[in-house]
Amino acid sequence: MNADIKQFLGSYSSMIDTYRAKVKSGSVALKECLEVFKKMETLGESCSDIGTCMTKITEAGYINEMTVKISALATEALAADRAGRNAKKPEVSDLAAGYHRAWESMKDREKRPETRAVYERVFALEKESSSAAEFLKKMAEEKLLLALTATPIREEAVKLIAPAEDLSLPSMAYYHETVIGLAERASSVIELETEAERLALENRMEVICDTMILNDLLYTLGNAISSYLLAPTEDNKKHVEACWCFVTEFYSLTVDQYFAIPRLRDAIEKVIVASLNRENPAKKQTTEGFIDECKQIIAACVEKPESTGPASRASVMLWNKSIPLNELLVFLRHPNRG
């Protein structure tokens, strides 16, 4: 076997041996560890260099499998250690070590003053406590177990509201607000986790609906207009007409009604016009200027008069409620999901 591969496998072998001495000989965790090791060894023997060996072992999922099995074996060994006659009670520093590691590995620590304050309090309690039991009690009484999860979530969400607004993502802006509210009111870890997942899923449903509305209503027509601007051919003209006919048929809107819809104006201003001005700053495009150009192109391309149907079609369904298109932006920013 290649020497590098042998050394690599040796590190796993010595880890297993360390725990083997502590667990019972019939340990299931030990048996499973050895089985994965055997598979890694067989694969290692078939490779000529460490690079190929690592790729094959990773692709086969053995690294992940081994990590899971070794952690189970280590836990069993630790439990056996504790149950033994010489079991040593954990020290405060043993319990606090994980919090030190978590804080030290956190990115952008300098930008997280609230999270820093929570960790500093944990480390202060570590110094104040004379036993692990006292440390745990103080952590629980000061609700720090929850704060360690809730505070970073809150602190991150606060920073994300304005960027979501700037990118015309009203649902995302609302989502970040609700996460902040949850982090402030949640009183147990399970509540925080379950509610955060629920909010994320409900938000996903809204974002998907909003994306489809913008695609159907704005970007399909916008792309046709853009093609016509680049090349005013007969086909491109017909495409603008087909897209506009779809708008009148599906949503029953006149040109003026269409361009007055706040959700569309928000996306035009923050997405389309902002992008045009990034690409060509000298032009200094405005939302009104852009809308006027679109209206002129629609007038030039659409031969048939607008046929408007019932006003009820100028609406969308969200959370089983009919929302008029004119109220969509407000609804997405503060949805009533009840």
Added chain:
Amino acid sequence: MTDLDHHIAYLKARIREFETRPDLNRDQLREYKKYLAMATESPAGYEKDAGDMFSTMKSQETDRYRSRAEMYKKLNLMEDEEGARLLLEAAASSTGYGDIYVKLEKANDAARDLNKKRNMKIDRLMELMGAIIMMKTAIPKDLTEKKALVREKWKTLKELVPDISWEVLSSSREYRQWLYYDDERMAVLGTWLREAL
């Protein structure tokens, strides 16, 4: 204060935390109360009787996945609910620190696959709807190509959900909650789909 006094205070603080949402912390409440009773009623043998307190850790996992399964059910997310129930069963059937991680990891792989399937289903549904709108806004010379695209998107959705039909799609909350169309427009879209098929 002795370590046992600190430990009793710790158990009481956690119980107060769980009692704020007993519906979500059911198993943890039961286990922490059990240890509190042991610690206060027979303090002399508590350390030996309490052992490694594995059941508190297990109860956190069962509470976690039960709460999630119920939440997914309310949101009509069947695959996610099934995944959470697999994790709940894995936690509930574990017997110690030695097997709980292994069982949860295995169940988590299955839960991830189920979640992936649900995401894929919704992605394919979105693609189908987009293709129908593209077909409806196409100029005559592109119509054949756009109709073929609708057929392809319908086929890929059916491959994933063989029993899907427009009727199922229109009447099921599971799908409709991802779509913004009302009944009238769903009917129109159904007509357009049939034109392509």
